[in-house]
Structures are given as structure tokens and as C-alpha cells.
Amino acid sequence: MAQFGKEVRRLYDRLKKEAVDAGYMLNPDEEFTLGLVQGLHENISRFGYPACPCRLAYGEKAKDIDIECPCYYRDDDLEEFGACYCALYVNDDWVAGRKNHKSIPDRRPPEFVVSGYSAPAPSTTGTLESSNPVLSHPVWRCKVCGYLCARDEPPGKCPVCKATKDRFERFM
Amino acid sequence: MAQFGKEVRRLYDRLKKEAVDAGYMLNPDEEFTLGLVQGLHENISRFGYPACPCRLAYGEKAKDIDIECPCYYRDDDLEEFGACYCALYVNDDWVAGRKNHKSIPDRRPPEFVVSGYSAPAPSTTGTLESSNPVLSHPVWRCKVCGYLCARDEPPGKCPVCKATKDRFERFM
Amino acid sequence: MAQFGKEVRRLYDRLKKEAVDAGYMLNPDEEFTLGLVQGLHENISRFGYPACPCRLAYGEKAKDIDIECPCYYRDDDLEEFGACYCALYVNDDWVAGRKNHKSIPDRRPPEFVVSGYSAPAPSTTGTLESSNPVLSHPVWRCKVCGYLCARDEPPGKCPVCKATKDRFERFM
Numbered sequence: 014m015a016q017f018g019k020e021v022r023r024l025y026d027r028l029k030k031e032a033v034d035a036g037y038m039l040n041p042d043e044e045f046t047l048g049l050v051q052g053l054h055e056n057i058s059r060f061g062y063p064a065c066p067c068r069l070a071y072g073e074k075a076k077d078i079d080i081e082c083p084c085y086y087r088d089d090d091l092e093e094f095g096a097c098y099c100a101l102y103v104n105d106d107w108v109a110g111r112k113n114h115k116s117i118p119d120r121r122p123p124e125f126v127v128s129g130y131s132a133p134a135p136s137t138t139g140t141l142e143s144s145n146p147v148l149s150h151p152v153w154r155c156k157v158c159g160y161l162c163a164r165d166e167p168p169g170k171c172p173v174c175k176a177t178k179d180r181f182e183r184f185m
Numbered sequence: 186m187a188q189f190g191k192e193v194r195r196l197y198d199r200l201k202k203e204a205v206d207a208g209y210m211l212n213p214d215e216e217f218t219l220g221l222v223q224g225l226h227e228n229i230s231r232f233g234y235p236a237c238p239c240r241l242a243y244g245e246k247a248k249d250i251d252i253e254c255p256c257y258y259r260d261d262d263l264e265e266f267g268a269c270y271c272a273l274y275v276n277d278d279w280v281a282g283r284k285n286h287k288s289i290p291d292r293r294p295p296e297f298v299v300s301g302y303s304a305p306a307p308s309t310t311g312t313l314e315s316s317n318p319v320l321s322h323p324v325w326r327c328k329v330c331g332y333l334c335a336r337d338e339p340p341g342k343c344p345v346c347k348a349t350k351d352r353f354e355r356f357m
Numbered sequence: 358m359a360q361f362g363k364e365v366r367r368l369y370d371r372l373k374k375e376a377v378d379a380g381y382m383l384n385p386d387e388e389f390t391l392g393l394v395q396g397l398h399e400n401i402s403r404f405g406y407p408a409c410p411c412r413l414a415y416g417e418k419a420k421d422i423d424i425e426c427p428c429y430y431r432d433d434d435l436e437e438f439g440a441c442y443c444a445l446y447v448n449d450d451w452v453a454g455r456k457n458h459k460s461i462p463d464r465r466p467p468e469f470v471v472s473g474y475s476a477p478a479p480s481t482t483g484t485l486e487s488s489n490p491v492l493s494h495p496v497w498r499c500k501v502c503g504y505l506c507a508r509d510e511p512p513g514k515c516p517v518c519k520a521t522k523d524r525f526e527r528f529m
């Protein structure tokens with residue numbers, strides 16, 4: 014694995030630590046993962062931000078903001094497939110083979126590839142003044158430590174206390 | 186302390202780090218704590234999950250989910266007694282002797298010992314569509330960093346910025 | 358830099374790690390920063406809590422609670438000036454010179470210097486029973502991991518997944 018430079022390895026170490034601290038996991042195949050991290054490193058040099066190494070970047074930060082790594086689609090892909098689109102981030106189910114290591118369809122809307130990201134119309138109609146908020150995502154509560162997050166599904170692990178997904182409850 | 190194997194020590198190190206990172210603390214009596222961690226380790230081997238080493242486990246994950254360590258009762262016990270039921274997790278007050286090191290009554294409802302855990306009826310009646318949510322727990326806000334969590338009382342320390350309990354305010 | 362004792366360096370190391378873990382950064386001028394940390398260390402000895410080293414402390418914890426370090430004003434100052442009042446905490450913009458390294462006006466209301474901190478009237482009128490909560494701060498959602506926090510502006514980095522400020526959306 015001598016082909017990977019010092020900076021790539023440093024980036025790999027940082028991403029790995031941040032993943033673990035937040036309850037995520039990098040792909041344990043170190044050589045494969047270093048290859049992806051090298052792609053991230055090149056994208057940082059080229060564009061100034063870590064565009065996804067497995068997708069075609071637009072080259073303008075605002076239009077690629079959804080596919081900066083980690084991308085907006087990672088957590089839904091981890092939930093459904095056990096791995097993100099690149100298989101840079103994976104979960105226990107994927108590592109243990111309880112999820113097929115198959116190719117993952119791109120959850121990014123195809124029109125974004127052509128015209129770049131455009132934020133969905135604000136899904137929160139509630140304001141500070143409003144008494145009638147409609148939330149864009151359900152809010153989940155960790156029953157162990159009380160951590161709250163707003164996502165389609167609870168996280169695989171609580172980033173605060175590491176409680177597993179099945180110990181979350183719907184809060185709002 | 187040569188009686189504790191490598192895996193028990195590795196588990197101890199991980200739990201200790203996770204505790205500190207999240208603003209908690211393991212009992213500083215290392216030998217006592219290693220004994221509890223050994224019990225956790227045995228329960229992981231036996232059941233496949235870290236059932237509380239100080240309680241009678243049912244042996245079926247769904248029925249023991251409230252007493253997987255850390256249990257659902259830890260934070261309330263830390264608040265009231267300065268230590269969890271096992272005294273695996275303790276707080277500054279307990280360490281400094283401002284809380285008696287007495288035996289802690291089990292906060293787990295006794296019927297769960299017989300029939301296993303059964304989740305309380307969902308205390309959140311609010312849904313995404315509802316305009317009238319009733320929250321199951323108050324939401325606390327760290328005045329330093331804005332961290333939000335839903336618990337009976339604020340945490341001893343903010344897991345994000347380590348601000349102490351008295352720097353939280355009721356948010357919802 | 359031999360003038361700084363072991364305990365000051367240990368405190369510096371801890372604060373630096375906690376800052377980075379939470380998505381913050383200490384001033385990279387180590388000698389300057391150690392000077393501030395020495396001030397914090399002296400205040401801990403004198404008062405029992407880390408009163409801000411750049412402000413006049415009252416000497417009573419409840420009256421200084423807003424200026425315990427990190428203070429309630431840090432995050433707003435980082436947002437506006439790229440640095441806190443002491444320049445103990447700084448952000449990328451400040452380090453890169455995109456923010457002037459000028460003197461920062463004290464955001465603490467001047468009357469607190471005389472009479473000590475007094476909490477603002479609870480800005481949350483909502484209660485568990487209320488169906489009509491008015492929130493004291495907007496709630497921001499990290500689009501990558503779902504982290505929620507309540508602050509005037511999103512944080513510079515998500516403390517959970519390290520996503521940058523521009524990847525947050527208004528949630529409530």
C-alpha cells in the first residue's frame with residue numbers, strides 16, 4: 014500500500030476517527046478505502062471541497078453541496094443497503110454479510126447531475142411565530158441519554174452514548 | 186488485577202472512553218469496575234448483548250432492552266443517587282462523597298423482571314401532521330452551544346461542549 | 358514557554374481536545390493561548406470555576422455563570438467576529454485572515470458587570486401541556502446526520518459529523 018501518500022493517510026485517519034466518534038464506520042477494507050480517500054483528497058485539491066469520489070462533480074461548491082462527503086444520501090443508503098453509494102461508509106450489517114455487497118443505485122436526483130444541487134423548497138413551514146409547525150423529518154429520541162435528531166430513521170448508533178438504533182423512540 | 190483478560194480490559198477501555206466523550210464517568214475504582222465489565226463481557230457472550238451485570242436478565246433481547254448497559258434508568262439514577270444501579274457509572278458528586286455510597290433501589294418496574302420489558306404506551310401523541318404535540322419529556326438546551334436533548338433533567342455535562350448542568354435551560 | 362506549569366499544560370490539552378471534538382478550535386498561537394489558559398487555571402483555584410480570564414469576575418458562581426469559559430457569548434462572537442472576546446476560541450475565517458483580528462466589543466450586558474448575571478425571563482412560554490410553544494431560538498438541522506441544535510445561527514461545524522455550517526437548514 015506504499016502508493017498512498019502521507020496526506021492521504023492523514024485524511025484517512027481523521028475520517029476514520031470522526032466516523033467512529035459519531036457512531037459510523039469506514040469500510041474495513043483499508044486498501045479499498047484508501048483509494049476512495051485518495052479520490053477525496055484529489056477533489057479537495059481540485060475544487061476546494063471533498064466532492065464524492067464516485068460521482069461526477071459540477072465543480073461549484075453550492076451545486077455540489079449535497080455530494081460533499083459525507084453526502085446528504087449517506088444515512089438513507091446505510092439504512093437501506095448497509096453502505097453508502099461509494100461503500101466508503103458501511104455498517105455492521107454490511108460487514109457481517111447481512112446486507113448484499115451489491116451495487117447501490119444513486120439516490121441523488123438525476124437532474125442534479127446536469128444542473129447541480131438545488132435545495133428542496135423549505136419543508137418546514139413552522140417559524141418562531143407559528144403555532145402550527147409541520148416538521149420536515151420525524152424527531153427521534155435516544156431512550157438512554159435523550160439525544161434528539163431529525164431524520165427519516167433513527168441513526169445506527171447514538172452519537173452521544175452509542176446506544177443502538179432499536180433504543181430510539183419517535184419523539185415528534 | 187491479573188485475573189482480567191485482554192478482552193475485558195479492551196471493553197473497559199472502550200466504555201471508559203465513550204463515557205468521557207459523552208460527559209459521563211465510569212467508577213474510578215478500577216478493580217471494582219473491571220469486575221462489572223467482566224460481567225458485561227460474559228453477558229455479551231451468553232446473550233449477544235450487554236445485559237446489566239447486576240440484574241437478572243430474561244435472555245431475550247427485546248425483553249431486556251431497557252437493561253442493556255447503559256440502561257434506560259442510568260441517567261435518572263445518576264441524577265438522584267450520583268451512581269447507576271450497579272455503580273458502574275458515577276458522577277462528580279458521588280466521587281466527592283456529596284452523595285452517599287448507599288445501595289440504590291432498582292428503578293426498573295418489578296413486573297419487567299417476570300415478563301420482560303414492555304415499552305410504555307407511546308407518550309408522544311404528536312405526529313408530523315399533528316399541530317398539537319404533547320412531548321414525552323421536556324427538552325433542554327445548552328446555553329453555550331445550543332445542544333438539545335429530551336430528558337427529565339438536563340445531563341450532568343453537555344456531551345458536545347462539556348458545559349455543566351446548571352448552564353442548561355428548559356427549551357420546550 | 359517554560360513558564361507554564363504542568364497543570365496549565367494539562368488543562369490546555371484537555372480544552373484543545375474538547376474544542377476539536379465539538380467542532381471548535383483554540384487559537385493556534387500556542388503561547389498566547391497558554392497565557393489565557395493560565396488565567397483560567399488561576400480562576401479555577403480562586404473561585405472554583407473557570408471564570409473568563411479577560412473579564413472582571415464577580416466571584417460568585419451563580420452571578421458569573423454566563424462568563425464561565427466557554428461563555429454564553431462565545432458562539433455569537435465566533436459567528437460575527439471569528440473569535441470569542443478573549444480570542445481563546447477562533448474559527449477558520451479568523452485564522453485565514455478573512456476576519457479582522459480587531460478588538461471585540463463585550464457582548465455581555467454592562468449591568469451584569471456590576472450586579473452579576475441574571476437570567477433573562479424564560480423565553481420559552483411553551484410547556485409540556487402547552488400546544489403553542491414559542492421557541493427562544495431557531496432550531497437548526499444538519500442535513501447530513503440530522504443533529505439538532507437551538508442557536509441564533511447554525512454552528513461552524515456539526516459536532517457529530519463535522520458537516521460545515523452551510524449544510525444546516527432551519528428546522529423549527
